[in-house]
Structure formats: structure tokens, C-alpha cells
Amino acid sequence: MENKVVIRITIISFIVGLMIAVQYNTIQKPESRDTRDIWEIRQELSEEKKVHSELLNEIVSLKKIAAEYEDANIEEQGKVLQSTVDNLKKRAGLTKVVGPGVHLNIRPAEELILSGYKVxxxxxxxxxxxxxEIYRYNGLYIEIDGQRIVHTTAIRDINGKTTVNSVPISNSNVDIYIITENFEQAEKLHSYLYASTFQDDFYLDNLKLTIHPAKEEITIDAYDGDLTNTYLLKSEGD
Structure with missing residues (x-):
């Protein structure tokens, strides 16, 4: 009888102790609150809706390709298949592309260098x-200092030098070429970059970012490396 009383007291004490511990932990570690303002939330929502829209467009495109396969005869199916392969190779960066876009240039700010600042x-x-940001504002294809940006591209510091696709880029004159879907998108991208803080951000590093007006025709060469299944972009330490 005494053993049962002891067991019951022990169980009750354990439950009470557990409840106190949980309550104390809740007081000590309150749930983190979302401190973002309404505009930050609206911007994040806008970006999520944009991604959702892109996925829907991709689904529509794939359904269209599937319908073309179903409606085509053997010979036409071969043409559709080849067209699909060519499009995938283009999107993967394996072919040269020509189209409307924007040209950027990064070089040391001469006035700062003359004042003794180090490059x-x-x-x-x-x-x-x-x-x-270029991709976020509808840039389709990008080339940095002759290096095509693809899904396996790594931009990082190697032995004190900034590399793209493991190839060191110039410290004194870097051209960036961007191709968009159409000239209207190129003009929008130019306007966004021109109004952004990137020119100031580069200037803080003693560099001058020049954003040239949108062009009707820009050429970007094909990627000449081996594609592997890794992350898109990463910096050292990722």
C-alpha cells in the first residue's frame, strides 16, 4: 500500500516538474516574432507570386510540347524532339546566343586610384x-569577363583572386553581358540597375560600375566547360 502511494506521489511530482520546466522554457525562450514591416512582407509575397507564375508558364510550355508530340507523326516527332533538345541546350548555356540586352563594365575608379587608393x-x-538581381529582373543569359554563367557556375575567392567557373577574372576591366527575352525587358533591366545601389556599392570598393543603355543585339558565347550537377552560385565557405 505504501509502495503505491510512493509511486503515485513520484508520478505526480514528475508531471508537475515537467509542466514547470515547460513553462520556464517558454518564458525564457518566447517564440520569435516577425518584425518585418508590411512593405517587406509585400515584397516577399510579390517575389513568391513571380516564382509561382514562372512555374505555371513552365508547366504550360511542357504541356504544349507534350501535345505537339501526341499530334505529330513519326517524322514530325523527330523535328519536335530536336527542337526541344536545341532549346534545352540553349537554356543550359551550351550554345551561343544573340539577342537584346545590357552591357555592364567594372573597372577601378580613376579618381580614387589617383588619390592613392589600392585596386x-x-x-x-x-x-x-x-x-x-539580374536573374530576378528577367535576365536570361549572362557572361562575365568571357565566362558564361550556367547552373554549375561558382563565383568565389581562390587564393585572393575572384574567379568565375574557377577562372580568375580581371581586376582592372571586366565586361558583363546580359541577354533578355526582348528589348523591352532589356530597357527595364537597365532602368532597374541604374536606379539601384550597385553603382554606390562598387564605388565603396574603389570600383566604377558603368551601366550602358539597352542594346538590340548582344552576343554571348557558349559555355566551354563540363556541366555537373551542383549548386548554382556559391561563395567561399558555402
């Missing part, structure tokens, strides 16, 4: 930010 390599993190 530093272009920051990989800043370059990654620029590339991601």
Missing part, C-alpha cells in the same frame, strides 16, 4: 548579388 579584386559576394 582590390572585385568582391565575389557583391558579384553574386549582382548576378542574382
Amino acid at each position: 582590390e579584386p572585385i568582391s565575389p559576394d557583391l558579384l553574386i548579388r549582382l548576378v542574382n
Whole structure:
């Protein structure tokens, strides 16, 4: 009888102790609150809706290709298949592309260099930010200092030098070429980059970012490396 009383007291004490511990932990570690303002939330929502729209467009495109396969005869199916392969190779960066776009140039700010400031390599993190923003504003294809940006591209610091596809880029004169879907998108991308803080960001690193007006025709060469299944862009330490 006494053993049962002891067991019951022990169980009750354990439950009470557990409840106190949970309550104490809740007080000590309250749930983190979302401190973003309404505009930050709206911007994130807008980006998510944009991704959703792109996925829907991709689904429509794939359904269209499937319908073409079903409606075509053997000979036409071969043409549709070849067209699909060519399009995938283009999107993967395996072919040269020509189209409307924007030309950027990065070089040391002469007035700062004349004042004694040192020329530093272009920051990989800043370059990654620029590339991601270009893609976010409808840039389709990008080339940096002769290196085509593909899904396996790594932009990072190797032995103190900024590299793209493991190839060191110039410290003194880097051209970036961007191709968009149409000239209207190229003009919008130019306007966005011109109004952004990127020119100031590069200037803080003693560099001058020149954003040339949109062009009707820009050429970007094919990627000449081996494609592997890795991450899109990463900096050292990722």
C-alpha cells in the first residue's frame, strides 16, 4: 500500500516538474516574432507570386510540347524532339546566343586610384548579388569577363583572386553581358540597375560600375566547360 502511494506521489511530482520546466522554457525562450514591416512582407509575397507564375508558364510550355508530340507523326516527332533538345541546350548555356540586352563594365575608379587608393579584386559576394538581381529582373543569359554563367557556375575567392567557373577574372576591366527575352525587358533591366545601389556599392570598393543603355543585339558565347550537377552560385565557405 505504501509502495503505491510512493509511486503515485513520484508520478505526480514528475508531471508537475515537467509542466514547470515547460513553462520556464517558454518564458525564457518566447517564440520569435516577425518584425518585418508590411512593405517587406509585400515584397516577399510579390517575389513568391513571380516564382509561382514562372512555374505555371513552365508547366504550360511542357504541356504544349507534350501535345505537339501526341499530334505529330513519326517524322514530325523527330523535328519536335530536336527542337526541344536545341532549346534545352540553349537554356543550359551550351550554345551561343544573340539577342537584346545590357552591357555592364567594372573597372577601378580613376579618381580614387589617383588619390592613392589600392585596386582590390572585385568582391565575389557583391558579384553574386549582382548576378542574382539580374536573374530576378528577367535576365536570361549572362557572361562575365568571357565566362558564361550556367547552373554549375561558382563565383568565389581562390587564393585572393575572384574567379568565375574557377577562372580568375580581371581586376582592372571586366565586361558583363546580359541577354533578355526582348528589348523591352532589356530597357527595364537597365532602368532597374541604374536606379539601384550597385553603382554606390562598387564605388565603396574603389570600383566604377558603368551601366550602358539597352542594346538590340548582344552576343554571348557558349559555355566551354563540363556541366555537373551542383549548386548554382556559391561563395567561399558555402
